[in-house]
Amino acid sequence: MSTPQSVTTQQVNATPQYETIAGVVERLTFHSEESGYTVARLTRPRTTDLTTIVGSFANIQPGQTLQLTGFWRDHPQHGPQFQVVNYLSLD
Structure with missing residues (x-):
């Protein structure tokens, strides 16, 4: 006899x-x-940590000075990092 299983779906x-x-x-x-x-x-600007x-x-x-487009990721060893996809020099 099989019992119903709860299926959890994660998006x-x-x-x-x-x-x-942007930053320097x-x-x-x-x-x-x-x-x-x-x-x-x-x-x-407006942040104390690098x-x-x-x-x-x-x-x-x-x-x-750079303007950066990308996404945040959490490196297991080095912590949060901004992965740059595109950038523009503002100098």
């Missing part, structure tokens, strides 16, 4: 929630010349 959001942030590059933590993959720390940004950048430098 899986396959598309990340994109947003746009404080420092580069890692940069690969080959791929352009970069990890950097960003100072944003924001970690990750993505492919052609050539960003500390002190540069």
